[in-house]
């Protein structure tokens with residue numbers, strides 16, 4: 067079964083027709099890093115938690131029963147499915163769900179081959195921390211699901227004022243097939259004069275040193291219209307929330323229609339709803355100063371913290387804004403979800 | 404001329420109110436934790452490009468006042484002497500080293516060991532990758548210096564940072580360009596600060612607090628930056644910065660957010676409070692744990708009142724205003740009063756009459772005081788690392804703060820009431 071790290075889980079699954087689903091799960095926290103399913107399904111996050119829990123319980127049970135033997139894998143047999151849980155790295159496991167009709171031996175062989183390829187991706191990663199490894203794997207297998215919509219190429223944009231240097235980490239690992247930068251760096255391409263003019267508007271009194279301290283902030287001069295930061299845009303409130311959602315989306319590419327995601331080579335489920343959940347899980351895990359992370363995201367996107375806490379209610383534009391901000395805060399060109 | 408000792412001679416204070424001034428411009432020592440978080444919040448609110456412009460201008464304004472005054476007082480006549488004075492001043496304040504030069508119609512500056520960029524790299528670079536320069540303060544300083552040295556209109560030189568150590572470069576490089584003069588604002592200097600100081604206050608146990616503050620203040624005056632212009636003390640990096648830098652950038656950004664995304668105002672205030680919290684927790688905590696403190700205050704017993712008195716003394720010695728304990732009930736309630744804060748003194752001068760307390764740094768500092776008093780096991784002398792801090796806030800903050808009086812509202816003083824609160828993680832610091 068050919069499976070290189072450049073290929074996605076879906077392609078790999080073509081070589082294992084009895085394989086129904088794959089989950090890559092962080093341990094010990096049992097968060098879903100990546101999943102693939104041949105048919106639609108909806109509760110991957112919860113499934114990942116349960117499968118991870120089984121795996122962890124198996125390690126404990128093994129240690130109790132026979133001492134400090136390393137757990138290689140766990141097979142779960144049911145009437146309609148076979149599940150194989152495999153240890154990948156110290157911070158990661160994988161679960162493979164097969165048709166019940168698959169021969170047990172073949173299932174184990176295919177699961178281990180898949181596991182070895184996933185493991186290989188992790189080991190090739192130049193910074194072998196769990197964090198980096200999880201991101202690397204997530205990126206390397208990310209082809210089958212739509213990614214953050216971005217503008218088609220960097221050439222269509224004016225060069226940014228401060229040119230950020232090219233990535234020296236994820237995208238410098240070609241063996242992993244991490245996508246190269248598929249959107250411009252987050253620096254706004256607008257002329258700095260816009261910012262200068264906007265800053266001028268902050269200064270509400272031109273006569274030096276004589277202004278009486280009587281103005282209130284509401285008297286302030288409005289900002290010029292060419293600011294890259296825009297006044298709030300009204301978006302439709304979601305049925306589940308009474309709150310008025312106003313967004314301040316300052317990422318320039320929201321002006322353009324989102325690029326169509328790549329067509330997956332095997333059927334995948336719709337990802338809009340879980341994507342927000344996954345993004346926020348990922349962010350909570352890797353953000354610096356984690357106690358302030360959601361507040362920062364809220365301030366950057368204009369999305370109230372309550373909504374970020376219940377991401378089901380977010381619409382696509384809001385999720386895009388969140389993805390942009392997360393990428394910007396973490397300094398990553400892509401977020402490996 | 405360029406002797407740091409001669410520059411330091413121009414540091415004064417407002418007696419009885421514990422504000423620090425340099426050449427009659429209000430200044431304050433803040434640690435890198437506070438500085439980085441405050442800047443980050445401005446940029447989160449405005450976006451990085453506008454954020455950098457606003458911060459550069461705020462620094463330029465305040466440093467122009469200081470450089471112009473020192474050039475005059477130290478009788479630096481030639482452009483060469485004035486530039487040397489500015490460069491020496493920058494290093495003496497703990498901001499790193501800066502060298503400026505002229506090229507064609509423009510000018511440039513090269514910074515090394517700059518406080519913001521270098522500290523950002525040391526604190527965050529192993530976890531996140533920065534894509535934008537960090538040293539608007541140095542850029543604003545360089546612009547102001549060029550205005551003074553070349554006899555240009557104040558606030559007429561623009562600075563952009565083209566390379567930065569926070570982006571993994573070896574040095575920071577700035578381009579300085581003459582522009583139209585920016586709109587000017589009413590200056591905030593000694594007379595404006597004095598006008599806000601109307602009510603002398605005393606703390607509970609005033610004698611203890613005053614004695615500790617005086618001893619610490621003497622120690623603080625002896626702190627000097629190293630040959631790289633870095634000021635390291637108590638395991639932290641400090642820089643003496645004009646308070647107008649912080650105030651102008653934050654209130655400008657808040658006004659902008661109120662206009663464009665009013666739902667985010669409370670979030671921004673919470674983050675400004677968190678800047679105050681992280682800075683105060685680290686600075687006060689490390690000073691309390693230092694040998695210098697033990698020499699003056701004896702070994703820490705870890706009692707709530709002891710820590711709160713210590714915090715008031717440190718706040719005064721750092722130029723954060725006259726911190727006074729009005730009431731302390733261990734595990735339940737702290738009431739702090741100050742005749743004014745750096746924030747409210749600025750606000751009443753520049754922003755007009757506030758409708759609610761406007762001292763976000765001090766609100767966070769009051770919260771941090773309760774954290775230090777209750778949640779640090781002092782007698783086991785823990786290391787106050789970033790990990791310790793993250794752990795402490797993992798389940799939220801068990802306190803809430805209310806600024807019940809504020810000079811910016813027309814009240815006689817600023818009062819901060821910290822009370823025990825239920826832990827609600829995403830609400831932390833927002834109340």
Ligand SMILES: [Zn+2]
Pocket residue numbers: 517520536537538564566567568569574575576
């Ligand atoms: Zn820099």
